[in-house]
Amino acid sequence: MYFRYILRRLGQTVIVLFFISILAFALIRIAPGNPARMMLPDTATEEQVHAKEMEMGLDKPLYIQYIKYIGGVLRGDLGTSASYQTSVGSIIADRFPATLLLTAATILVSLLISIPIGIIAGIRQGSMVDFLAMLFALIGQSMSTVWLAVMMIYIFSVKLNLLPALGMGGIKYLILPAITLGYPLAAQVTRMGRSGMIDVLREDYITATLAKGIPESRVYTKYAFKNALIPIVTVVGLQVGYFLGGAVVVETIFSWSGVGQLANQAVGNRDYALVQSLLLVIAAGFALVNLIVDLINAKIDPRITLE
Amino acid sequence: MEEKLLEIKNLRVRFVTERATADALNGVNLTIRKGESLGLVGESGAGKTTTALASLKLLPRGGQMLDGEIYFKGKDVMRMSKRELLDMRGHRISMIFQNPLTSLNPVFTVGEQIGMVLRQHKGLNKKQADEEAMRLLETVGIAGYRLNDYPNQFSGGMRQRVGIAAGIACNPELLIADEPTTALDVTIQAQILELMKRLQKEYSTSLLMITHNLGIISELCEKVAVMYAGRIIEYGTVREVFSDPRHPYTRGLLGALPKLEGDRDRLTAIPGTVANAQHLPEGCRFHPRCEHCTEECKKQQPEMVQVKEEHFVECFRGGKFDG
Numbered sequence: 224m225y226f227r228y229i230l231r232r233l234g235q236t237v238i239v240l241f242f243i244s245i246l247a248f249a250l251i252r253i254a255p256g257n258p259a260r261m262m263l264p265d266t267a268t269e270e271q272v273h274a275k276e277m278e279m280g281l282d283k284p285l286y287i288q289y290i291k292y293i294g295g296v297l298r299g300d301l302g303t304s305a306s307y308q309t310s311v312g313s314i315i316a317d318r319f320p321a322t323l324l325l326t327a328a329t330i331l332v333s334l335l336i337s338i339p340i341g342i343i344a345g346i347r348q349g350s351m352v353d354f355l356a357m358l359f360a361l362i363g364q365s366m367s368t369v370w371l372a373v374m375m376i377y378i379f380s381v382k383l384n385l386l387p388a389l390g391m392g393g394i395k396y397l398i399l400p401a402i403t404l405g406y407p408l409a410a411q412v413t414r415m416g417r418s419g420m421i422d423v424l425r426e427d428y429i430t431a432t433l434a435k436g437i438p439e440s441r442v443y444t445k446y447a448f449k450n451a452l453i454p455i456v457t458v459v460g461l462q463v464g465y466f467l468g469g470a471v472v473v474e475t476i477f478s479w480s481g482v483g484q485l486a487n488q489a490v491g492n493r494d495y496a497l498v499q500s501l502l503l504v505i506a507a508g509f510a511l512v513n514l515i516v517d518l519i520n521a522k523i524d525p526r527i528t529l530e
Numbered sequence: 531m532e533e534k535l536l537e538i539k540n541l542r543v544r545f546v547t548e549r550a551t552a553d554a555l556n557g558v559n560l561t562i563r564k565g566e567s568l569g570l571v572g573e574s575g576a577g578k579t580t581t582a583l584a585s586l587k588l589l590p591r592g593g594q595m596l597d598g599e600i601y602f603k604g605k606d607v608m609r610m611s612k613r614e615l616l617d618m619r620g621h622r623i624s625m626i627f628q629n630p631l632t633s634l635n636p637v638f639t640v641g642e643q644i645g646m647v648l649r650q651h652k653g654l655n656k657k658q659a660d661e662e663a664m665r666l667l668e669t670v671g672i673a674g675y676r677l678n679d680y681p682n683q684f685s686g687g688m689r690q691r692v693g694i695a696a697g698i699a700c701n702p703e704l705l706i707a708d709e710p711t712t713a714l715d716v717t718i719q720a721q722i723l724e725l726m727k728r729l730q731k732e733y734s735t736s737l738l739m740i741t742h743n744l745g746i747i748s749e750l751c752e753k754v755a756v757m758y759a760g761r762i763i764e765y766g767t768v769r770e771v772f773s774d775p776r777h778p779y780t781r782g783l784l785g786a787l788p789k790l791e792g793d794r795d796r797l798t799a800i801p802g803t804v805a806n807a808q809h810l811p812e813g814c815r816f817h818p819r820c821e822h823c824t825e826e827c828k829k830q831q832p833e834m835v836q837v838k839e840e841h842f843v844e845c846f847r848g849g850k851f852d853g
């Protein structure tokens with residue numbers, strides 16, 4: 224059952240990837256102007272443009288051009304960046320680990336905080352703990368990222384001089400951007416954990432489990448939690464997708480040289496080859512994360528595979 | 531007289547929700563002795579499930595026990611230690627829940643849901659619990675290999691039998707069955723009743739059988755308690771109560787049936803509207819529907835009176851309606 228579901232989702236993902244590649248391919252060709260010129264720096268000569276036109280096969284039918292393009296992508300050849308004058312593949316490969324690291328740290332920090340808080344708040348609905356948890360969530364969901372980032376830098380770097388504000392290095396450099404990026408997510412997961420637990424604890428099957436003499440602590444952490452987890456996995460997956468696409472604002476403010484900052488620069492420099500490939504990589508990453516989320520959820524909740 | 535297993539005294543439970551306040555139980559007195567089987571009947575909302583849950587100290591959120599005492603084997607349930615409470619639940623008393631579609635956890639296998647009670651109370655490991663759970667599934671007529679299937683791979687009737695398998699797993703001293711046969715077809719129903727009879731004989735399990743089906747009660751129980759608006763209004767041996775019902779409500783119940791074997795009778799054939807726990811009448815709670823109602827009935831709560839050695843009724847007229 225689960226195996227068939229995996230196959231089905233894999234098939235769907237391949238189709239999604241296909242459409243993403245068409246989109247990235249079309250980006251350059253639909254935009255006004257000469258596609259070959261767009262792939263080159265502004266300073267390129269007529270000969271260079273002509274050579275590029277030949278290379279892209281612009282005189283050939285579109286499907287041939289697509290096959291050429293996708294063949295290049297599959298071989299890891301994403302073209303040359305106009306602003307960096309090196310291969311797009313190596314630029315992205317250079318930046319991706321930083322974004323991955325920031326994403327991992329962000330998810331870790333926010334889940335470690337929000338899941339226990341949300342669960343406890345749900346179990347103790349109406350208590351002081353619940354009130355504080357809701358306050359924590361409310362603040363996190365209403366604060367803008369820019370403002371939060373500025374406050375973090377002001378308090379922890381400028382005033383207390385505890386943590387570096389900008390750049391990359393050890394763990395120290397990771398803390399402020401991870402918290403800034405993670406707080407809104409933590410707020411959301413806290414709320415979902417809480418409301419999920421409240422709903423689940425009302426269910427007959429939880430009363431039935433308690434009636435079997437299973438200790439409350441185990442009923443909550445094992446038998447109820449698994450039900451409350453499903454929507455959380457979905458939301459966290461969505462966020463991972465966004466973060467992998469680069470958290471543009473946070474990466475830019477904290478001078479974190481990740482994919483988000485790169486995308487920001489690429490658009491600013493009108494570096495089409497880079498933009499095209501970033502679109503492709505980010506969207507593909509999103510589709511893959513989605514696939515993983517669905518597979519995890521299907522593992523948690525067997526009803527999903529039975530539809 | 532056999533030892534008292536479960537004794538409920540003057541139990542009052544109120545539900546307070548944002549929208550309303552419901553007086554679910556208004557002074558319930560009920561005793562189940564060792565080896566005895568008691569049928570509890572009453573229309574929807576009478577307080578049957580609430581009585582069962584209160585006995586396990588498992589009232590749902592919003593439920594308050596205003597008054598009363600509950601004793602299990604002489605021990606005050608409300609004062610039990612955590613340990614005693616956990617040992618009582620699932621081991622000494624087990625409960626089969628009313629709605630099979632909502633009472634199994636959808637994200638755990640049925641094997642896990644039967645096995646957990648064995649691991650908790652019998653100290654079995656995972657493998658032993660699985661083996662025992664398989665045997666229990668076979669007992670209730672489900673193939674053992676379906677152990678690792680999830681609840682939504684089963685029909686309603688099969689899920690009910692899974693609930694029954696979990697309920698009998700530890701040979702409880704008291705089995706509370708909350709309408710355990712409603713979703714079952716007649717053959718399976720008969721098998722389940724046979725199974726319960728056998729449990730009663732082999733392990734002298736006491737039974738609290740909550741049902742709308744009077745046929746099941748006459749088949750399975752020695753005693754019957756009739757519940758109305760959160761009180762027991764008639765109690766006695768099944769033979770006594772069914773052959774000579776005294777309370778006007780009970781009379782209506784029995785009169786509404788063509789035969790005792792009548793299948794799945796919802797108790798609706800009595801004139802008047804079902805009592806609403808949010809607006810209960812003063813005095814005898816049955817008086818708006820009672821054709822024998824007097825002025826006294828409207829103002830005062832009648833006391834339980836004994837009409838025969840093993841037959842009690844809560845009515846001012848004691849069931850004498852000649853005039």
Ligand SMILES: Nc1ncnc2c1ncn2[C@@H]1O[C@H](COP(=O)(O)OP(=O)(O)OP(=O)(O)O)[C@@H](O)[C@H]1O
Nearest residue numbers: 545552554573574575576577578579580590592807
């Ligand atoms: N969780 C709850 N919150 C609020 N009110 C409740 C709750 N559970 C029960 N009640 C109320 O308590 C009263 C008794 O309900 P209970 O479930 O015990 O009835 P019942 O006899 O089991 O009925 P049924 O035959 O429909 O199962 C009803 O008026 C019901 O509305």
Ligand code: SF4
Nearest residue numbers: 814817820827845846
């Ligand atoms: S006490 Fe009065 S109202 Fe109530 S059942 Fe008896 S006769 Fe009817």
Ligand SMILES: [Mg+2]
Nearest residue numbers: 578579580628
């Ligand atoms: Mg009920």
